[in-house]
Amino acid sequence: MADILINKLRKTYDKGNIVAVDDVSLEIARGELFGLIGPDGAGKTSIFRMLTTLLLPDSGNASVLGLAIVQDYKKIRKKVGYMPGRFSLYQDLSVEENLNFFATVFETTVQENYSLIKEIYEQIEPFKKRPAGKLSGGMKQKLALCCALVHRPEVLFLDEPTTGVDAVSRREFWDMLGRLKLQGITIMVSTPYMDEAALCERVALMQSGKIMSIDTPERIRGKYPNKLFAIRANRMSELLKELRNSSVIKSCFAFGEYHHISFTNNSGKQEETLLAGLSDIGYTGVELKEIKPSIEDCFIELMSNSEVKSTNASIEKT
Amino acid sequence: MNQSVISVEELSKKFGDFVAVNAISFEVKKGEIFGFLGANGAGKTTAIRMLCGLSKPSSGKGTIAGFDIYKQTESIKKNIGFMSQKFSLYEDLTILENIRFFGGIYGLSDQEIKEKSEALITQLQLGSEAKKLVGSLPLGWKQKLAFSVAIIHEPKIVFLDEPTGGVDPVTRRQFWEMIYDATARGITAFVTTHYMDEAEYCDRVSIMVDGVIEAMDAPFKLKQQFHAATMDEVFFELARGAKRQAD
Numbered sequence: 001m002a003d004i005l006i007n008k009l010r011k012t013y014d015k016g017n018i019v020a021v022d023d024v025s026l027e028i029a030r031g032e033l034f035g036l037i038g039p040d041g042a043g044k045t046s047i048f049r050m051l052t053t054l055l056l057p058d059s060g061n062a063s064v065l066g067l068a069i070v071q072d073y074k075k076i077r078k079k080v081g082y083m084p085g086r087f088s089l090y091q092d093l094s095v096e097e098n099l100n101f102f103a104t105v106f107e108t109t110v111q112e113n114y115s116l117i118k119e120i121y122e123q124i125e126p127f128k129k130r131p132a133g134k135l136s137g138g139m140k141q142k143l144a145l146c147c148a149l150v151h152r153p154e155v156l157f158l159d160e161p162t163t164g165v166d167a168v169s170r171r172e173f174w175d176m177l178g179r180l181k182l183q184g185i186t187i188m189v190s191t192p193y194m195d196e197a198a199l200c201e202r203v204a205l206m207q208s209g210k211i212m213s214i215d216t217p218e219r220i221r222g223k224y225p226n227k228l229f230a231i232r233a234n235r236m237s238e239l240l241k242e243l244r245n246s247s248v249i250k251s252c253f254a255f256g257e258y259h260h261i262s263f264t265n266n267s268g269k270q271e272e273t274l275l276a277g278l279s280d281i282g283y284t285g286v287e288l289k290e291i292k293p294s295i296e297d298c299f300i301e302l303m304s305n306s307e308v309k310s311t312n313a314s315i316e317k318t
Numbered sequence: 319m320n321q322s323v324i325s326v327e328e329l330s331k332k333f334g335d336f337v338a339v340n341a342i343s344f345e346v347k348k349g350e351i352f353g354f355l356g357a358n359g360a361g362k363t364t365a366i367r368m369l370c371g372l373s374k375p376s377s378g379k380g381t382i383a384g385f386d387i388y389k390q391t392e393s394i395k396k397n398i399g400f401m402s403q404k405f406s407l408y409e410d411l412t413i414l415e416n417i418r419f420f421g422g423i424y425g426l427s428d429q430e431i432k433e434k435s436e437a438l439i440t441q442l443q444l445g446s447e448a449k450k451l452v453g454s455l456p457l458g459w460k461q462k463l464a465f466s467v468a469i470i471h472e473p474k475i476v477f478l479d480e481p482t483g484g485v486d487p488v489t490r491r492q493f494w495e496m497i498y499d500a501t502a503r504g505i506t507a508f509v510t511t512h513y514m515d516e517a518e519y520c521d522r523v524s525i526m527v528d529g530v531i532e533a534m535d536a537p538f539k540l541k542q543q544f545h546a547a548t549m550d551e552v553f554f555e556l557a558r559g560a561k562r563q564a565d
Contacts, residue, residue, distance in 0.1 A: 039486035040457045137358045164403075164483060166357040166512060167550060168557045192484045193513075207486065237498045254491050256518030256549070257537065300487050 001066060003155055003186040004028035004051065008060035011046045016058075020046040022209035023060065028188060028202075033181045035200030036190040037295070042206040044190040045085055048159045051188070052082045065154055078106065081153035083144050085160040085190075091133030095124055095143055098132050099150060106151035113152040116183065120176060121146050138169045145176070156180065158189040162196065174199045194296035205299050212302040217295055224293040224301060226250065226262035229271070233278065233286040242281075248273055253300055260297055323348050323474050323506045324369065326380035326387070331364050331373065338364040340529035341378060346522075348474070351497060351507045353517045353537075356526030357557040362510055365526070366477060369508070371395050383474040396425065399468035402479035406464030409453030413444055416452055417467060424471035438466050458489035465496055475506045482513065494519050514550040525553060528562045 004027065011021040021043040028034045036044045049055035051064055053073035062069045067076050089098045099121075103110045114121075124142050127135065132143060141161060148156060158177075162170040174196065181187055189200070197203045197217050204214040213220050233239050240259055243252040248270040250262045263270040271288060278286050293301075324346035331339040339361045346352045356362045367373035369382055371391030380387035383397035407416045414435055421431035439448050442462060452460060461481060469476050478497070482490045494516065497507050509520065517523050517537055524534040533540055533556060537549055546552045 039489075040484035042486075164358075164480070164512065166557065167514060167553050168357055168560070170512075171554070194487060237495075237502075240495075253488075254494065254519065256515035296487050303486070303488055 001030075002027040003030045003032070004034075004062070004064055004188060006047075006051075006060070006062040009047070009050060009057050009062050010059045011043070011050060011055065012058050019209050021050070021057075024209070024211055025060075026204055026211065026214060028186060030186055031181065031184055033177065033187045033189070033199075033201045035197055035203040036188070036206055037192075037194060037197045037200075037203050037299070038190075038206035039192050041208070043209040044206060045159055048082070048084075048157050048188075048190065052080060052157055053077060078151070079153060080155045080157060081148035081151070082157045083148040083159065083161055085163065087140050087144060089132045089140070089144055089147060092131050094129050094131055095135070096128040098143060099146055102147040103150045108151050110150060113150060116152055116180075117146045117149050119179065120149075137165060141165065141169075141173065149180075153185065155186045155188070158187065160190050160192065162191055162193065170196070194294070194299055197295040203295075205295070205302060207299075207303055213298065220295065220298050221293050224298055226301075227266045228291055228293045228297060229261050229263075229288055230255070230258035230291045231261055231286070231288045232258045233283040235283065239278075239283065242278070242283075246274065246277070251301070251304070253297075255294075255296075260291070260293075321348050322346065323383055324352075324380075324508070326369070327378055329365070329368060329378035329380055329387075330376050331361075331368060332376040337529050339368070339375075342526070342529075342531045343378075344524060344531065344534060346475075346506055346508065348506055349501050349504050350522065351501050351509065351520045353520035353523035354508060354510050354526070355517060355523055355553060356510075357560050359562050360526040360557075360560065361529040362526055363479075366479060366508075366510070370398060370400060370477060396471075397474050399471070399473040399476040400479075401461075401464045401468040401476070401481055403461075403481060403483040404479075407452045407460060407467065410451060412449050412451055413439070413455075413463060414448050416463070417470065420467045421470055424473075426471060434470055438463075438470070442466060458485050458492075461485055462489070462493060462496060465493065465500075469500055469505055473505065475508060476500065478507060478509045480510055480512065482511065482516065490516075514548065514553055517549040517553070523549070525556050527556055527560050532556050 006024055006026050008023045008025055009021055010023050012019050024047065038044055046055065050057050050069060051062060053069055053076050056070065064076050065079055069076065093101065099110055120142050124139050127139065135143065162173050177187060200217065202216050204211045240252065240254055243249050243259060243261055248263055250264045252259055252261045275286060275288060322345040327343045328341040329339060330337065330341050342365060354362060368375050368387065371394035375387060382394045385393040411419060417435045417438060418431055421434060426434065439445055465481065482493050501507050520537065522534065522536050524531045540552050544552045544555050546555065
């Protein structure tokens, strides 16, 4: 049976005016590392708060470890660990005191489950007397993870653990998650960084309260409907506008040193038309190559195609 | 067009024994997009505070928009714009009130504020939202509005501290196009980001590790120098050697 089962879960705010979670359904198997991928406002935090029994749904239902999120909320709380997006430990308690506090609340001791947190805790142990509020971002994150794990939960909920964290610390954090998964813990994690999707076994791409796609990262990439190309030339920002006005281009987005484009048909003829046209108007060093879509390419494609309008980008649509 | 709008030499900031920023030197040209990268705790925020005239350096020298970093901090503040993910606009003021407030702070006349307000509302297509509280806007709109407000007085430099954190991938790209437009008319953009693809959009980037600028060049040159395929690899190569963990 699935460890997490969500069926048409719905949450609105402001008397129904804001739909934060729009009839979302999904299943997460025991031991799975599952990612909710989406920007702020996608509904990720509301889902976490309903699953951790901190928020009541408007409709729909969900269960965690076979326990209903509304009726069995007390039992769920003993069995899951939750690391909220906003740092929520006691700032004026020390590292050690925070950890002991959370262990006591869950009627256990730090010693009892030390093997689970040992690897992470050892990195912050030199600072165990320091108030949590005085820790660096990376260390706060590690302490929060220890506190969420101190009672050896069966399911771990991590809401944007890597937001605002630099690329090196992000990588270290994902390595830690991989090792926790090996211990059999089911992990549901959210992130706004599209590149982190590849580190999950399965992901749901979310926007405006809806799941746009749910599958393994590889299969999501495989479902990209067009041939995708990367292009660069000598004048990149002008090239972007040029491509957007071109009749053979279906989509065009800046992706670092290249722009990613797809053509209105996949016959291959339009590639030559485009290259000839660009050279006619003086572009040099033009490089065009077919590439495999990234999760971010897929996300953008889904955003522009699905009924889910971007709340962030809808300015352009009105 | 080759004039420097930011010029610092051996700039340092110490807190007691702790050297947060250790003798950094660089110049940024008018209209340039300069990416200021570094791991958490590398000293970026401390450096930006000095560049904005909010914190006195312990040593070194510098001019920002032509003004001395020690003696003319008030003039510096008038000639720069600033936005960050954490602070940008007042959530409990409406869009129009925010524009008027920041316009006033930056010394625009009532007439200028009126014109700017109309232009901004049209440009961002916020007509129907103008009298709504900023707090009720989706993040993407908020960040685009915040950027427009940060350059409402046509500053020489705009400092952008992680401006696109948490924003969806389409809006993130629209935001960068706004940066391009601003720099095309001569505003210099000084940007921090954790998205390494955004580092590629910069004319030059610097990468700070433990208070020191370890590398600074155009992205393609840095990739050559470090034999890396992406800026992510360049960053990882440099930042994983960091000793420091403070924020």
